[in-house]
Amino acid sequence: MSVPELIRIVSRDSPMALAQVERVRAELAVLHPGVRTEVVPVKTTGDKWLGDLSQVEGKGAFTKEVDAALLAGEADLAVHCVKDVPADRPLPAGTVFAAFLKRDDVRDALVHPGGLTLDELPAGTRIGTSSVRRVAQLAATHPQLECVPFRGNANRRLEKLAAGEADALLLAVAGLERIGRTDVISEVLSPETMMPPIGAGILALQCREDDTELIDAVSGLGDPDTHREATAERMFLHVLQGHCNSPIAGYARVDLSGELSLRACVFTPDGKTRLNAHEWAGRLDPATLGTSVAVALLRQGAREIIDGIPH
Numbered sequence: 001m002s003v004p005e006l007i008r009i010v011s012r013d014s015p016m017a018l019a020q021v022e023r024v025r026a027e028l029a030v031l032h033p034g035v036r037t038e039v040v041p042v043k044t045t046g047d048k049w050l051g052d053l054s055q056v057e058g059k060g061a062f063t064k065e066v067d068a069a070l071l072a073g074e075a076d077l078a079v080h081c082v083k084d085v086p087a088d089r090p091l092p093a094g095t096v097f098a099a100f101l102k103r104d105d106v107r108d109a110l111v112h113p114g115g116l117t118l119d120e121l122p123a124g125t126r127i128g129t130s131s132v133r134r135v136a137q138l139a140a141t142h143p144q145l146e147c148v149p150f151r152g153n154a155n156r157r158l159e160k161l162a163a164g165e166a167d168a169l170l171l172a173v174a175g176l177e178r179i180g181r182t183d184v185i186s187e188v189l190s191p192e193t194m195m196p197p198i199g200a201g202i203l204a205l206q207c208r209e210d211d212t213e214l215i216d217a218v219s220g221l222g223d224p225d226t227h228r229e230a231t232a233e234r235m236f237l238h239v240l241q242g243h244c245n246s247p248i249a250g251y252a253r254v255d256l257s258g259e260l261s262l263r264a265c266v267f268t269p270d271g272k273t274r275l276n277a278h279e280w281a282g283r284l285d286p287a288t289l290g291t292s293v294a295v296a297l298l299r300q301g302a303r304e305i306i307d308g309i310p311h
């Protein structure tokens, strides 16, 4: 296999994103010991704008500038959190996913400086999160807690928490692992307590579709089970056509016997209505499983819930 001499890797410039790039560089160094890599950090709209994401382009706010650098030939390989890559539309024309790295933890964690668990938090505790998915689920299970809008990269959110801008936070375990801050976790929430977002804990490598040499060179970093899970989850979201204010959650899993299943939910913003579906792939390929679970939720009225939410 011919391997490029130099691979220029583009990503957001947050500490989490740069840690993700270091993982990719380390895995590449094992697979292709001779290869040189260079990092091209870019600031995205989502990093610069700390207001409501639906006021900027919403979806794609964390990926647009990264995609542009790739397409302009300023870099060769983009590293993305799958969670941040819009699934309601195809990938930008001219680009493909070359690999999905082995999945990290899908769960969310509670970060409470006093070390309390979610059930122990007193009424009125301010939870810093702007995620409609987290807000809806908390409203359903812990209505006595109050969510306050909270944006910025994970390090920035921890600083704002320390400054007293909220009493506790919800953050992804995978993200805290990447920035080396699992020490702040007071409770890891089960997926039943807090259903994860589509693509949680998965990093994707994206290339220009004509760059076959690089696609071949990096495809060996992909994990086949993660690929099946990511494909089912993203097709689910594609068929459902949510928007950035629609609380949607779900995750696929390949179990020990190799069976793929996908569970997913759609909520109203107040969490009072929750539609659920859970199906096993059986003979279906991952994308068809994603479609089937989306159709199951549409039959229960998901379209009306999603379209009824202002965005």
Ligand SMILES: NCc1[nH]cc(CCC(=O)O)c1CC(=O)O
Pocket (backbone or CB within 6 Å): 081, 082, 083, 084, 154, 170, 171, 172, 173, 174, 175, 199, 200, 201, 202, 203
């Ligand atoms: N929206 C930012 C973002 N994108 C991906 C992750 C977590 C890591 C992952 O799931 O890959 C986070 C931080 C968070 O939600 O706490």
